[in-house]
Amino acid sequence: MRSLSLIASLSLASLLAAPAWSQSDLQHQAQQLFKPIPSTPPALPGNPATAQRVALGKMLYFDPRLSESHAISCNSCHMVGMGGVDLQETSLGHRWQHGGRNAPTVYNAVFDIAQFWDGRAKDLEQQAGGPLVNPVEMDTTEAHVVEQLRAIPGYVQAFAKAFPGGSDAITFENIRRAIALFEATLITPNAPFDRYLKGDAKALDASQREGLALFINKGCAACHAGINVGGAMYAPFGVVERPGAEILPPDDRGRFAVTKTASDAYVFRVPSLRNVALTPPYFHSGKVWDLRQAVAVMGSSQLGAQLTDAEIDSITAFLGSLSGDQPQVTLPILPPSVATTPRPKP
Amino acid sequence: MRSLSLIASLSLASLLAAPAWSQSDLQHQAQQLFKPIPSTPPALPGNPATAQRVALGKMLYFDPRLSESHAISCNSCHMVGMGGVDLQETSLGHRWQHGGRNAPTVYNAVFDIAQFWDGRAKDLEQQAGGPLVNPVEMDTTEAHVVEQLRAIPGYVQAFAKAFPGGSDAITFENIRRAIALFEATLITPNAPFDRYLKGDAKALDASQREGLALFINKGCAACHAGINVGGAMYAPFGVVERPGAEILPPDDRGRFAVTKTASDAYVFRVPSLRNVALTPPYFHSGKVWDLRQAVAVMGSSQLGAQLTDAEIDSITAFLGSLSGDQPQVTLPILPPSVATTPRPKP
Numbered sequence: 303m304r305s306l307s308l309i310a311s312l313s314l315a316s317l318l319a320a321p322a323w324s325q326s327d328l329q330h331q332a333q334q335l336f337k338p339i340p341s342t343p344p345a346l347p348g349n350p351a352t353a354q355r356v357a358l359g360k361m362l363y364f365d366p367r368l369s370e371s372h373a374i375s376c377n378s379c380h381m382v383g384m385g386g387v388d389l390q391e392t393s394l395g396h397r398w399q400h401g402g403r404n405a406p407t408v409y410n411a412v413f414d415i416a417q418f419w420d421g422r423a424k425d426l427e428q429q430a431g432g433p434l435v436n437p438v439e440m441d442t443t444e445a446h447v448v449e450q451l452r453a454i455p456g457y458v459q460a461f462a463k464a465f466p467g468g469s470d471a472i473t474f475e476n477i478r479r480a481i482a483l484f485e486a487t488l489i490t491p492n493a494p495f496d497r498y499l500k501g502d503a504k505a506l507d508a509s510q511r512e513g514l515a516l517f518i519n520k521g522c523a524a525c526h527a528g529i530n531v532g533g534a535m536y537a538p539f540g541v542v543e544r545p546g547a548e549i550l551p552p553d554d555r556g557r558f559a560v561t562k563t564a565s566d567a568y569v570f571r572v573p574s575l576r577n578v579a580l581t582p583p584y585f586h587s588g589k590v591w592d593l594r595q596a597v598a599v600m601g602s603s604q605l606g607a608q609l610t611d612a613e614i615d616s617i618t619a620f621l622g623s624l625s626g627d628q629p630q631v632t633l634p635i636l637p638p639s640v641a642t643t644p645r646p647k648p
Numbered sequence: 649m650r651s652l653s654l655i656a657s658l659s660l661a662s663l664l665a666a667p668a669w670s671q672s673d674l675q676h677q678a679q680q681l682f683k684p685i686p687s688t689p690p691a692l693p694g695n696p697a698t699a700q701r702v703a704l705g706k707m708l709y710f711d712p713r714l715s716e717s718h719a720i721s722c723n724s725c726h727m728v729g730m731g732g733v734d735l736q737e738t739s740l741g742h743r744w745q746h747g748g749r750n751a752p753t754v755y756n757a758v759f760d761i762a763q764f765w766d767g768r769a770k771d772l773e774q775q776a777g778g779p780l781v782n783p784v785e786m787d788t789t790e791a792h793v794v795e796q797l798r799a800i801p802g803y804v805q806a807f808a809k810a811f812p813g814g815s816d817a818i819t820f821e822n823i824r825r826a827i828a829l830f831e832a833t834l835i836t837p838n839a840p841f842d843r844y845l846k847g848d849a850k851a852l853d854a855s856q857r858e859g860l861a862l863f864i865n866k867g868c869a870a871c872h873a874g875i876n877v878g879g880a881m882y883a884p885f886g887v888v889e890r891p892g893a894e895i896l897p898p899d900d901r902g903r904f905a906v907t908k909t910a911s912d913a914y915v916f917r918v919p920s921l922r923n924v925a926l927t928p929p930y931f932h933s934g935k936v937w938d939l940r941q942a943v944a945v946m947g948s949s950q951l952g953a954q955l956t957d958a959e960i961d962s963i964t965a966f967l968g969s970l971s972g973d974q975p976q977v978t979l980p981i982l983p984p985s986v987a988t989t990p991r992p993k994p
């Protein structure tokens with residue numbers, strides 16, 4: 303895992319390197335720090351994809367009957383076609399309760415080091431079960447969701463096809479596995495920045511290239527690097543200067559809740575910046591709606607830098623180059639409920 | 649418009665005709681009473697379809713930013729891929745409030761004589777605006793939804809393409825028109841019953857044909873006729889015997905609220921039975937989850953007939969033949985919000 307000491311070393315290096323790069327130096331440097339999104343979904347360790355499993359996972363992802371109320375699906379908060387998010391400060395869940403943190407995008411989440419803002423799930427498969435049983439999200443239980451799906455004949459068939467060989471294909475584990483396999487298909491290749499990384503120097507315009515140089519030189523790329531331009535490590539919110547409570551509510555201490563380690567107070571998984579222009583509001587608190595303001599806050603809190611308006615403009619233009627081809631998803635035809643299917647409890 | 653007197657005459661006719669029909673008589677009789685769903689969407693009077701308008705309507709249909717909370721879209725209660733309904737007794741709307749009646753399916757709604765259970769909207773275009781401004785559904789205002797969309801640059805472009813020529817393409821009327829055009833595409837042709845009506849006598853199995861004969865002979869088809877096997881007229885719930893308050897809550901007097909005419913108390917638009925096997929629970933109250941029970945209730949309340957278990961089985965099997973090809977819809981890519989876009993008020 304990349305460590306925070308990298309922040310210091312890279313920031314120092316960038317201070318030394320500053321704006322002397324040629325365009326080809328910049329492109330070369332970017333190719334060292336970042337990687338393009340592939341055009342096909344990555345494999346999930348221990349969870350081999352088949353067409354049947356992905357199709358089943360898509361059904362489950364869109365099916366509100368996985369929630370206690372039958373009114374909330376995975377897609378309610380991670381909307382395919384809307385940046386993989388819900389554009390809410392924090393999501394609305396069971397009985398209109400608010401979630402604790404801003405919903406991260408499902409797009410390219412497969413490339414993140416861990417899931418949730420505090421990294422408490424190691425991968426998509428572990429993550430997928432969380433919101434199902436969270437009382438402020440879908441509010442069901444492992445046992446009930448299994449019972450629910452076993453009472454829908456179309457799911458009995460679909461699970462048997464997806465997980466053949468066993469007598470009992472509908473298990474909570476298989477639900478999580480199928481959903482994870484569908485989510486792994488939600489990747490956004492071919493952003494202008496990806497084309498730039500692959501060698502097309504003109505894929506970024508002058509402002510975006512200037513923003514990229516600033517992004518590296520100012521130190522943003524110390525944390526926001528790799529394939530997801532983030533998502534690969536943890537960092538405290540407020541490395542240099544802790545932002546105010548209106549942006550960093552003091553009662554959410556982030557990863558501390560997972561590790562119980564004092565140094566993890568206010569530490570969060572660094573979010574991916576892929577498609578960031580499509581996913582306001584920003585930060586785990588969802589308190590900042592303007593991407594330019596988010597850039598400014600990051601400058602002051604993480605880097606101790608008061609970015610100028612022109613610098614913010616350029617960096618924001620660069621961030622716009624991270625919007626890739628959005629997934630084209632045909633809605634699944636969900637299997638009908640029958641008279642014996644458990645009913646919603648709204 | 650077909651009148652209620654038809655119920656009496658057809659019931660009488662059916663009593664006389666009873667089970668003497670040959671299979672070809674039955675098919676011929678069915679062809680007189682019903683019509684197949686066409687394979688392409690019908691035109692909407694005064695609202696010509698263009699590819700741009702249908703695409704815009706699809707975006708609007710799936711966009712939760714049309715609601716005050718930004719959490720509820722048309723699709724929340726009329727789910728594409730789930731029978732065009734939400735499988736709830738009554739829908740969950742703004743701040744988890746319940747709607748007053750069971751959400752009718754959007755599928756084939758274009759063929760209904762009017763919209764809503766009480767027919768208070770004359771067509772899809774009039775209907776589309778209703779849930780937007782209903783305080784228990786999407787809870788916005790005409791002015792706010794227009795303001796909302798005008799502040800999303802992608803919609804400014806999409807409306808200009810869909811409604812060219814004017815300076816002010818984003819109007820509440822155009823929102824309604826575009827949504828209606830998309831909804832008109834949500835039709836379900838090619839059900840076994842449609843193939844039967846088109847001449848394939850084997851498209852229905854023996855049980856379904858028996859159910860069809862009963863459906864005609866017992867008098868169901870007096871109200872449930874035409875292209876939508878219903879949806880073409882109004883009728884009181886309880887023609888012969890009013891069901892109990894658990895199924896027909898006394899405080900919802902149906903079409904009386906629209907016409908203020910005493911004879912319209914407990915009168916509702918006869919629902920389409922297209923895809924009825926996919927759309928529990930049943931009736932405007934959503935109180936009956938079992939299709940067999942719904943058939944039995946209709947027998948006693950509308951026809952004064954105590955159907956036998958075998959008759960209910962056959963009629964239910966026939967109703968299963970009304971499930972057509974479900975619409976295949978690729979989710980639209982919604983235009984992003986920007987810093988100046990009005991924010992949700994959850």
